[in-house]
Amino acid sequence: MRRTKAVRWAIALSVVLIAGACASKRARANDEDRGVTIAVQNNNWNTIVVYAVSRGLSLRLGEVTTGNTVNMRAPRGMDLSTSDFRIRIDPVGSRNTYTTPSITLGLGQTVRVRVENQLNQTSFSVS
Numbered sequence: 001m002r003r004t005k006a007v008r009w010a011i012a013l014s015v016v017l018i019a020g021a022c023a024s025k026r027a028r029a030n031d032e033d034r035g036v037t038i039a040v041q042n043n044n045w046n047t048i049v050v051y052a053v054s055r056g057l058s059l060r061l062g063e064v065t066t067g068n069t070v071n072m073r074a075p076r077g078m079d080l081s082t083s084d085f086r087i088r089i090d091p092v093g094s095r096n097t098y099t100t101p102s103i104t105l106g107l108g109q110t111v112r113v114r115v116e117n118q119l120n121q122t123s124f125s126v127s
Contacts, residue, residue, distance in 0.1 A: 036074035037110040038087060040064050044115045046091035053086040053099065054078050063092075064115075080105040089115050089122060098122045 042048050042064040050061045052074055061072040074080055085105060089098040098119040103111060103126060113124045 035076070035107060036080055036105050038072045038074060039069060039110060039112045040072065040089075041069040041112070041114045042066055044091055044117050044119070046093055048115055049090045049092060050113075051088040051090065052078055053088050054080075054084050058088065074105070087111065087113055087124070089113070089119065091119070100124050 038050070038052070038061065040048070040050050043066075045066060047063055047065045049063045050072060052059045052061055057078070059075050059078065061075075062070060064070045078085070083102045083104050085103050087100045087103070091097075096119050098115070100113070103124075105111065105126065110127050111124060112127070113122065115122050
């Protein structure tokens with residue numbers, strides 16, 4: 001009888017531990033789904049390279065060819081809650097670049113950048 005009770009406790013404990021592990025995995029997946037998206041629409045004649053810039057660190061996110069829109073994810077390790085986060089646009093073959101003013105972001109937000117042929121007419125919004 002004692003042995004049966006011990007086995008029941010072991011089974012119950014195993015079920016609780018497994019359920020807890022599954023729940024934390026779901027929570028991590030939801031956090032990843034709620035990461036920051038950067039949607040870049042390129043109306044520039046050149047292919048552009050997109051960088052995330054924060055605290056002097058510049059990370060390449062990807063490139064967008066002329067006439068296309070690409071969704072990118074902000075790097076996980078980059079602190080987006082500071083007022084120092086920016087997006088830099090670097091057209092291939094050009095000496096000109098465009099950098100957004102400082103942007104403060106939270107999980108689940110989207111930054112939409114519309115790159116124009118005249119870089120000083122480039123705009124962005126956060127939603």
